[in-house]
């Protein structure tokens with residue numbers, strides 16, 4: 404997104420009022436502000452921390468306890484929580500700057516308006532925090548240093564204006580320009596006519612201009628502060644792009660950082676102010692009161708929009724000038740400064756009760772129409788680029804991790820797939836094996852059958868073989884005895900038992916000789932068998948046509964064939 408556009412959308416976001424609390428360190432006896440005789444007397448005997456009515460609880464909360472002298476009446480300790488930050492008595496200016504001021508200055512450099520106001524009782528350290536002293540730079544000098552550090556390479560110029568609102572002699576409020584050659588100013592609506600802006604060349608120049616202005620500020624010694632501010636002091640910082648030649652084209656649309664050092668409200672009882680001081684004090688208290696009324700009305704209006712936003716801002720020049728902030732249109736931060744001594748209990752308690760609800764106030768910054776300088780936009784882009792590069796690097800790293808994880812997963816999936824594939828091929832092999840086994844089984848069964856059949860055939864062949872043998876031997880006998888015996892002799896053989904077969908054999912032989920008459924089917928089958936298998940393959944011809952030849956033997960077949968061939972040759 405374009406940084407300028409983003410800036411605009413940033414500003415549209417609502418945010419809470421930043422409420423900071425700074426506890427001033429207890430000063431040594433004799434220093435103004437701790438001069439109440441009651442506590443001075445006690446300090447000789449009691450350790451310093453026993454005098455503290457306010458203590459830091461956490462970085463965002465404090466506990467307020469009534470001092471020992473008042474304890475009998477009100478023993479309750481109260482806790483005030485929710486501050487943006489609590490600064491303990493030993494916190495340094497730099498610490499306050501880092502946590503409170505730096506974000507405001509950074510936003511200001513981006514063109515976002517903001518306001519910081521120091522608010523608290525007299526002598527609690529508002530001026531010290533805002534302007535500092537010789538040894539400890541305050542928020543304004545530190546801001547100048549940061550602004551010049553960050554704009555050194557750009558074409559922008561810083562403008563400062565500083566003025567105070569005071570009430571001389573308790574009469575009407577007046578505005579004084581505190582810049583060199585400054586004059587009385589008049590306010591029209593929320594704008595000061597004739598306010599002089601000084602172009603600052605570097606931060607030292609800025610510090611000098613501020614210090615010179617402060618010399619013109621109205622201060623007086625009071626009971627609470629040896630150099631009490633008797634006016635409300637306002638500093639405006641504004642950055643202008645040099646391209647506009649320092650011309651103020653549309654001041655209302657520029658990002659402005661306003662820092663306000665309010666004069667410290669005083670309780671009349673404690674100050675002992677009289678005459679003019681008392682009138683000043685009344686003015687100071689009135690301005691503080693109007694300031695608080697504006698914020699309270701804003702808060703109530705925000706909580707319940709039915710309640711109108713009262714126009715309290717009209718009741719003091721300061722709130723008039725700060726109208727946009729008082730109406731919640733621009734963001735602001737408050738730093739409450741307090742003293743934590745026992746005698747400060749009432750002031751501190753009043754301030755905390757009054758101001759802590761303000762932390763609920765919200766601001767809807769109106770978008771600035773101010774155009775940012777190209778170098779500033781470029782800087783924004785550079786910053787975004789750096790962030791984006793960082794982000795990309797981070798994404799790359801996490802991407803690498805993811806890739807590695809993915810690879811691991813992939814290899815796991817591959818292994819699982821391989822296992823699945825093997826399982827499936829295993830299943831196929833198993834089925835094939837089963838099939839082969841069943842084939843083998845069938846084969847085995849067939850073999851058994853064949854063996855059985857062979858056996859059966861063998862057995863059935865034994866008989867004809869024996870018959871053949873018998874016949875052969877008979878034929879041999881016939882051949883050898885052809886000279887002595889004719890067929891009739893053979894008929895008589897039973898009586899000549901020495902060389903003839905047994906009666907039983909003769910019977911069978913005779914049966915076969917006479918035999919069953921050959922049918923023409925048998926003769927044809929025999930012829931076909933011989934044709935197919937050849938002469939002499941009687942066994943094969945017989946077994947192949949067992950159903951036709953019935954009980955005939957191979958010898959029958961052979962004889963019949965001989966007969967058939969003989970008949971054939973006769974013919």
Ligand SMILES: Nc1ncnc2c1ncn2[C@@H]1O[C@H](COP(=O)(O)OP(=O)(O)OP(=O)(O)O)[C@@H](O)[C@H]1O
Nearest residue numbers: 427524525526527528529530531628631632666667
């Ligand atoms: N944090 C601090 N550390 C050291 N000294 C401090 C601190 N805060 C304030 N002081 C000293 O306390 C005294 C009163 O402080 P300062 O003038 O800032 O109070 P103030 O709130 O501005 O009072 P007033 O409203 O009367 O102007 C000064 O001498 C100042 O140097």
